[in-house]
Amino acid sequence: MLSTGSVIDLEERYESGVYPKRPLALVRGEGARVWDADGREYIDCIGGHGVANVGHSHPTVVEAMAEQARRLMICPNGFYNEQRARLLAELVRIAPSGLERAFLCNSGAEAVEAALKIARLVTGRSKVIAAMRGFHGRTFGALSATWRREYRGPFAPLVPGFEFVPYNRLEAMERTLDKETAAVILEVVQGEGGVIPGDGGYLRGVQAMCRERGALFIVDEVQTGFGRTGRMFASEHHGLQPDLMCVAKGIAGGLPMGAVLIGTRIGPLPKRVHGSTFGGNPVSCAAALATIHVLEAEELPKRAVERGEQLLQGLLAIPSSKVREVRGMGLMVGMELKEKAAPYLAALAERGILALSAGAAVLRFLPPLVIGPADVDTVVEQVAAVLEG
Ligand SMILES: *Cc1c(COP(=O)(O)O)cnc(C)c1O
DSSP, rough: OOOOOHHHHHHHSSSOOOOOOOOSOEEEETTTEEEETTOEEEEEESSSHHTOOOBBTTTHHHHHHHHHHHHHOOHHHHSOOOHHHHHHHHHHHOOTTTTTEEEEEESHHHHHHHHHHHHHHHHHHEEEEEEETTOOOOOOOHHHHHOOHHHHHHGGGOEEEEEEEEEHHHHHHHHHHHHEEEEEESSSTTTTTEEEEEHHHHHHHHHHHHHHHHHHHEEEETTTTTTTTTSSSSSGTTTOOOEEEOOGGGGGGGGGOEEEEEEETTTSSSSSSOOOTTTTTHHHHHHHHHHHHHHHHHHHHHHHHHHHHHHHHHHHHHOOTTTEEEEETTTEEEEESOSSSHHHHHHHTTTEEEESSSSSEEEEEEEEEOOHHHHHHHHHHHHHHHHHO
């Protein structure tokens, strides 16, 4: 086995360079814990950026993947396949009502790309409205709907026709949504933008305005989906019925996969207008079926509510003048500081807790939904300790 130093040297030498890295090499995960190459154990509040909702290497998911991998690893979309058929039916069963078909792909950005293309295709309109501080991915279409200047700047010109409005402000949407608008795309809780929960009245208002003016309502549940916020999909908290719902991250227990759920106002799409080689491959489908089974059998959305409340209340009770605000929904929790988050993330890692940032000043916690109450207590204690230190 390679030493930590050699792994770091190789990645530093041969990886493209786009990722800022922490000096840890992870080798193993189980539940809400991960281990580095030197055998150190961590409570993982990153969860692969909100992917490992059912816990790392869940045995049910591993078994389903392994069995399907031995049987058939790729089945082109020009043929039918049992795993795909069953997953499509399951996705429609668990999705908010009114979503009745799905397009399968391989990532969040691809799900957003597909939704944007579908919106232009079926409305015959081109304008897309997205929110300030929103994040939808890094490919050209998804990036065009993404707010942050650092991500967009070097790649101009992006796809034309995108406009940004402030999040949670219905008047701004009222002024911008017009007869040229193909779609509005929003997150239910803005993730990368700083863990900012959407207001239910706002989200329902935008949905109604879309219906009234002939635009489609795209909800990006890539980060909020599959139990993260305490319901299977965050849309359920607000009774939303999006026309298109993008999902990915937690869908397949750790394997790359994405999907767009397609609403009744859209119906079946014309043949050949979009496609994906790997989308809906049998191994990812088997993993996703097992993941959905585990989410339900272990009541993980309910556990996200309980552990999320424990984490939120624990963080709120930390008496530190460095904290501006603590907010979140289920196990998607952000603690906004009055200073940069990075040094605190490094200090937490030293103490065996891995957490994320969301923008410069927000500590973000996206642990596997299987995290136990004792681990949540430890996280809160260690956050208190580093803020004091
Ligand atoms: C992570 C994320 C994406 C992009 O997903 P990738 O799989 O990295 O392409 C899109 N939307 C939201 C809300 C996300 O959190």
